[in-house]
Amino acid sequence: MTHMRGAERGPAAIAAGVFAIGVLAGCSGGAPEAGPPYTVSSIRSGLVHPADLGEGAIETEDADHGSHVVYTPPNSIPTCPYVQRSEDVQVEVKPAVEPVGGNPTGRFIVGPQRVGPSSLPVVTQGAVVFQSDALAGATMDSVVAESAKCPEAFSVLGGPPSVVGEYKVVSRPIEMDGWKGFAQHLVHTSPPDMNPDTYDDLVTVVVHKANAIIYVGYAQIKTVGRRADTEEKVKALMTTTLARLG
Template sequence: MRGADRKASGWRVTAFAGGAFAIGVLAGCSSGAPQPLTKPPYTATSVKSGLVTPADLGKGAIEVEDSDHASHVVYTPPTSIPTCPYVQRSEDVKVVVQPAIEPVGGNPIGRFIVGPQRVGPTSLPVITQGAVVFQSPALAEDTMNTVVAESAKCPETFGVLGGPPSVVGDYTVGSKPIEMNGWKGFAQHLVHTSPPDMNPDTYDDLVTVVVHKANAIVYVGYAQIKTVGQRADTEEKIETLMTTTLARLG
């Protein structure tokens, strides 16, 4: 995604980061239903085993772990759960809203990024993902309620007037509840367009899914750079990816 961190690898990825759905098939995904690799109660190790891998995206995908470098263009801790990406850069938000929530009493697994070595309109997507595991389902549910409440404050539109060219522009945000394979949460769709004099040819299309089941909260951000005139299809694509991921998690 263009409006995002620039890491040493040359990737441009979402800051928490950290979707509605139609059926599609991603390159590299198995046509058969994945077998569960784990089941509740979850551990940090078992949750990580079910997350998106380079093989899920296809040829050319690699994986790195977020280095927690606070000089990121849009920084949130890898131990946090996304609620409203990029809002911390905005100068015109009327309501105080946090871009992410750092959970209390949870065990974060870190933040992992899967995507191409170079990002552009014709590249693979950039996947930003992580999870937090709790000692009890009650703690996980309380934290999820806090995340949902904070995400509900995210404005439908906001702007970023200053900063790196990659984040300047207009942001449109929409959210809806989702439920898949027993996991419940929300999918937040964010579209970023640059000012006409900066980058009139492309826009950023990001969907962040945050879901909860038993004693775990999982989030996945799916970011694409789209050419102006192309349909925003990230919602459909992340549904296919989450169907695979959440089936593996059981």
Template sequence: MRGVDRKASRRRVTRRVSRAAAGMLALGVLTGCSGGAPQASTNPPYTLDSIRSGLVSPGDLGEGATEFKDNGHASHVVYTPPNSIPTCPYVQRSEDVEVDVRPAVEPVGGMPTGRFIVGPQLAGTSSLPVVTQGAAVFTSSSLADNTMDTVVAESAKCPETFGVLGGPPTVVGDYKVGSRQIEMEGWKGFAQHLVHTSPPEVNPDTYDDLVTVVVHKANAIIYVGYAQIKAVGQRADSDEKVKALMKTTLARLG
């Protein structure tokens, strides 16, 4: 793809990150652009309304942010069901993965909030990240415990490196993955850091810095994907930024 216009390539990469998260690339129907503070949440047991009020809002990201809802269309570049919990984003596009690993787990017995994307209003260079998030609420803590065990076990299969050789230019390239256990505000789970670099002939200037956090408490599981486009040579810092963001949002849930 030599000769590809540099600006057009950057726009495509930005649109991809705007659609990324936790294993899925999609911008859906605009559902709300309010940047105001979320309503106060209740402590567990959680409900769909209380969890939604505690998730990341446009106001958490700052001026210029808006919120979209995933429309669930299966023609997305990297599709996972909008009610699923991410375990290994992008792996379904890879041709060189030798283990059987799913990109996401659909919870059994959970009531999903749906998938919401918070990010800049316009595609293009922006200081704002793209946050893709959702949750599942269960009728009992034991059901949530069992589902989280399945999610953790599946995420542990995610390879440290894999490649995508074919498909849209925005997903072709090399992927490096690292994971660690986390605990914040009483919520426990893992943070998975994924760095995607494109082939030089496709995009030599930037790389994608994505951290997916999945945490569990009582009868709920929450996931948040925090994606940035970074210049080659610039330090990846999505891990630090999503941790600070989630300390604020999870504190709202109690």
């Protein structure tokens, strides 16, 4: 059994699935037919593969350990990552929404075995498939409404060193190949006495089409002074992913 290992630091490393276990075996048989109505199998076949990231990438499944530094259920859809650790948020906002009536794919993590400023990115992804387009649309409305509450800035003052620091959040609508939703860009900087040379650059994309909602979190550890380019990279990656899904 292979484990994905990450240094004990911010969102990019946490997203690497320090607690995720079990490298997934390759799918057997032909790929499910692309296009709606979507199934769990067809969505799974279209999500990010290790080959999409490059040599050295592996895939693991989030085994739902409650000991995560920042925990959300694997069947949930992200709305405001890491906000549950903050002490200074002035409005009530959930880090994720657990949908009712959907069939989740589970949460899968693709990335390097060791995480650092020069490593491959870490991709955290999953989806929920519904019996009807209407139910998926109503759920997406709830996710968008909750994500709109995410503050533009918040702090985490206590807890593990990997999450302490300042968080800046920018969100905007996104539409790709008929999938519509939002891209939320989060930058985490540590206090000057902790990891002063790097910052965490995370973009979470949540999109909806027909009877499915998918999310992809793309995280990098960047050296201070280097431009945050995660949003550009996740869009390029999702161009491939969404083309497979149809």
